[in-house]
Amino acid sequence: MNDGSNPTCPPGTATLLEELDKKLMVLLRDGRTLIGYLRSVDQFANLVLHRTIERIHVGKEYGDIERGVFIVRGENVVLLGEIDSEKEASLPLKEISVDDILAAQRREQEAKIMKEKIVSTALKDRGLNMSSELITDEF
Amino acid sequence: MTDSFFDFDAALPADEGPPHGLEEDEYDALNDETFGAETEWHEDEWENNHEQLAGHSGVTKSKESFLQQPDDDDEEGLVSGSAAAQLEARLSEIILDDESPSKHKANIAMPPGFWPPIPNLQQKQAARAAGNFPNANPPAIFNQLAAMGQHFPQQQQQPPPPRPTQMVTVRTVEDLERDLRAKSQAQLHQQQHRDGSPLHREGPKGPMDANQLIEMLRVMGTMPENRPQGPPQGHPNPDIVLRLAQNQGKPMMHQPPPPPNGAMMLPPGMRHPHPPPGMHHRLPMNMYPPNFPPHLRMRGEMPPMPWMNQPPMPMHMMHQPPPGMHPHHQAQMMSQQHHMMMQQHHQLQQQARQNGSHDPYAGLMTPKDKQWLINIQILQLNSQKPYVDDFYYTAFQFKKQRAKEKAGERGLRLQRREQRTLEPRAYTPAHFEGSLGKLQVVSVTAPRKIIDMEIMNSDSADAQTPVRDTRKVKQALLELERLYVLVLQLEDLEHPLPEAQQSVTECKEEIVSKILNTLIPAAGAEDKFPSLLSVRKGKVLLLRLFPHLLYSQQTPLWRSLLQNFWIISRKDMQDQVLFEMFPAFREWCAQAVLPNLVEVISVMLPQKSEANPSPSNITPRSPLPAALSNKFGVSIIASIINRAGELDDNSCPPKTHPDWQSWSQFVSTVAEVSCELAIEPSTPLDPLAKPNSLTRFVDNKQSQTLQRLLQIDNKHAA
Numbered sequence: 001m002n003d004g005s006n007p008t009c010p011p012g013t014a015t016l017l018e019e020l021d022k023k024l025m026v027l028l029r030d031g032r033t034l035i036g037y038l039r040s041v042d043q044f045a046n047l048v049l050h051r052t053i054e055r056i057h058v059g060k061e062y063g064d065i066e067r068g069v070f071i072v073r074g075e076n077v078v079l080l081g082e083i084d085s086e087k088e089a090s091l092p093l094k095e096i097s098v099d100d101i102l103a104a105q106r107r108e109q110e111a112k113i114m115k116e117k118i119v120s121t122a123l124k125d126r127g128l129n130m131s132s133e134l135i136t137d138e139f
Numbered sequence: 140m141t142d143s144f145f146d147f148d149a150a151l152p153a154d155e156g157p158p159h160g161l162e163e164d165e166y167d168a169l170n171d172e173t174f175g176a177e178t179e180w181h182e183d184e185w186e187n188n189h190e191q192l193a194g195h196s197g198v199t200k201s202k203e204s205f206l207q208q209p210d211d212d213d214e215e216g217l218v219s220g221s222a223a224a225q226l227e228a229r230l231s232e233i234i235l236d237d238e239s240p241s242k243h244k245a246n247i248a249m250p251p252g253f254w255p256p257i258p259n260l261q262q263k264q265a266a267r268a269a270g271n272f273p274n275a276n277p278p279a280i281f282n283q284l285a286a287m288g289q290h291f292p293q294q295q296q297q298p299p300p301p302r303p304t305q306m307v308t309v310r311t312v313e314d315l316e317r318d319l320r321a322k323s324q325a326q327l328h329q330q331q332h333r334d335g336s337p338l339h340r341e342g343p344k345g346p347m348d349a350n351q352l353i354e355m356l357r358v359m360g361t362m363p364e365n366r367p368q369g370p371p372q373g374h375p376n377p378d379i380v381l382r383l384a385q386n387q388g389k390p391m392m393h394q395p396p397p398p399p400n401g402a403m404m405l406p407p408g409m410r411h412p413h414p415p416p417g418m419h420h421r422l423p424m425n426m427y428p429p430n431f432p433p434h435l436r437m438r439g440e441m442p443p444m445p446w447m448n449q450p451p452m453p454m455h456m457m458h459q460p461p462p463g464m465h466p467h468h469q470a471q472m473m474s475q476q477h478h479m480m481m482q483q484h485h486q487l488q489q490q491a492r493q494n495g496s497h498d499p500y501a502g503l504m505t506p507k508d509k510q511w512l513i514n515i516q517i518l519q520l521n522s523q524k525p526y527v528d529d530f531y532y533t534a535f536q537f538k539k540q541r542a543k544e545k546a547g548e549r550g551l552r553l554q555r556r557e558q559r560t561l562e563p564r565a566y567t568p569a570h571f572e573g574s575l576g577k578l579q580v581v582s583v584t585a586p587r588k589i590i591d592m593e594i595m596n597s598d599s600a601d602a603q604t605p606v607r608d609t610r611k612v613k614q615a616l617l618e619l620e621r622l623y624v625l626v627l628q629l630e631d632l633e634h635p636l637p638e639a640q641q642s643v644t645e646c647k648e649e650i651v652s653k654i655l656n657t658l659i660p661a662a663g664a665e666d667k668f669p670s671l672l673s674v675r676k677g678k679v680l681l682l683r684l685f686p687h688l689l690y691s692q693q694t695p696l697w698r699s700l701l702q703n704f705w706i707i708s709r710k711d712m713q714d715q716v717l718f719e720m721f722p723a724f725r726e727w728c729a730q731a732v733l734p735n736l737v738e739v740i741s742v743m744l745p746q747k748s749e750a751n752p753s754p755s756n757i758t759p760r761s762p763l764p765a766a767l768s769n770k771f772g773v774s775i776i777a778s779i780i781n782r783a784g785e786l787d788d789n790s791c792p793p794k795t796h797p798d799w800q801s802w803s804q805f806v807s808t809v810a811e812v813s814c815e816l817a818i819e820p821s822t823p824l825d826p827l828a829k830p831n832s833l834t835r836f837v838d839n840k841q842s843q844t845l846q847r848l849l850q851i852d853n854k855h856a857a
Binding site: 039041048 | 498503509
């Protein structure tokens, strides 16, 4: 007896309730990518992710870190989307171990800092003072 | 005062005054006899009397001694001094008055302390209760119960001393609760050593008050009836009852919304004529095997147990909600509903499992949770004016309905969103006992200003001018926003949706006058027109505004536009919006009479300004050169000249009118300027129709220039 079937949302509204129990990829404001099953939401779009992995992408490679259960505060989510299991099975990217990917990420970060330094010194030479507060990139 | 209570004599003894033999002044009522050393009770006398009447032994004494002092010497050597014995004694005291299995159905489940104690009644009840069990079994059973797992055999051999029932019942419930709370920890350890109860893993999580005890007893009371071969009442019953008591704590663990309560084991609403015979095989729902995976248990899920296939709610309790239903029961009913839903969820799970999909964590959000979330969303959508608050949805629905009607269906009226409103609750701020004053509490429904904070703009020394410019633009934009709201209101007045029309509170004239106040400066006020029109938004605003304006209202606007033509045309290079205004101008011009035209062109005429004597006729800020170099401007001038020609032909006003003077001046000025223009003037959008009108005002040379300028068709040249 299927009593208490899922209630429907009013027309013209968006809701996360349709994404429950699905495998989602969530992009956070600090740049992290989490992949997990969405178990619960609330009115602030806080998310409860289950069996979550954090996937770090560097170039064409990626690495997964097991994280377990995540509770994400809604304001820190940039976007989220359902993961297509078929497409995930045939990823064009190469999976490498966690240590390798972390090393690669570190190298990428260092390269970015170097580049930023060069750019800012070049601008300074031309009289433009670009302080880091003006740059509002989150990641 | 009533002299009878349930046919018992409740009359108080009358005040006797001084005893026999003493006079009034010799007699002192507040003397030692009454209050002093003479008041020592002779315990034996009343105790013996009481024992006879009550027929029970030793229950009351320990309670009394506990009430006085914990260290009181026990006169009869029966007071153990340990908390356990006292507790057990008190518990037995409660139960004694209320419960006896044969009276189970008749009695209403009220703890003895519920009603005010009635002296005679209590004793009679006690006598009745005692009378049914000559071997004092109930006390023994109750003692065991009360002990809650402590020293079972010991208690049986220690019948509690007798006590006056009246005093006990008043205090029983509160003391009991207090003690039980303190004891819950002790019980936890105690129970783990017990052999007969493999099922307990933790003690009751919360205070078990008299209600729970009574329920326990009820269960216990029914059980003996259905256990014909059941073992003697002594041992296993308390086992089961204890387990029941313990497991009452469990439902509390997974009920986040309702507060943790002493959940009744079974739904009170469920009735069963008699406990089914096979009942003793079934245990209440919350019996978990010891190796039950805890995390699953937390969610109320269970692996399919053999007895789960039977109706999930073993209904072996006949419990009619008493008329004066205790608030506990209501909370318990809520927990029952939650319980039911969990089981439905479990059934769904079973089906899903059979389908092949394996997600044991699916469905963590129950439909109830989802409905709650949707309700919040719906609440936020509540609105009395959907056209205003929810414009896009309303407009979309309107369009859909229009399309439907066009397709032929006679559809329903425009439907609003589903509306749910909270019951308006009067806001009462939180109040704490013993605090001075009230709290400052802020919520969505009752906002308060807590922090006095103002935003200070820091002044930076560098980049002043660009800042000023952007600031001006921003100010212009802000002003335009304000005007746009008014224009939207104007448009709403003519919107087909009745709601849209109703949303506008003022009448058209008021709105229009408000707008014009800003656009046309009052005497001496700063003219905002050029700054507003410099922005694309401003021009579009004018465009949308013109259809709503009366003719006379448009004139000053056109005038102002021409006056500030320099700025406006320069800023229009990117936007090119001015051309869209031309049709409006053409319309205006077509209805113009000479005074209107003169008014408009007056800004372009050479002004004899005393303050600024300049050698040239044309003031440096004259818009004419700008107008002539701009296509739009040229078109305007051409239209004006056209119209003047028409008027001239029709001779209205008559040719002797002084306005024609200014007109001729204007035409000659135009000709002059066009000659002096450095750049090639643009061609007008509407070529000049009647060139002969010009000849009246200008000489031939100028006329030719003008004609060339205004692209007069040479065929028509006079």
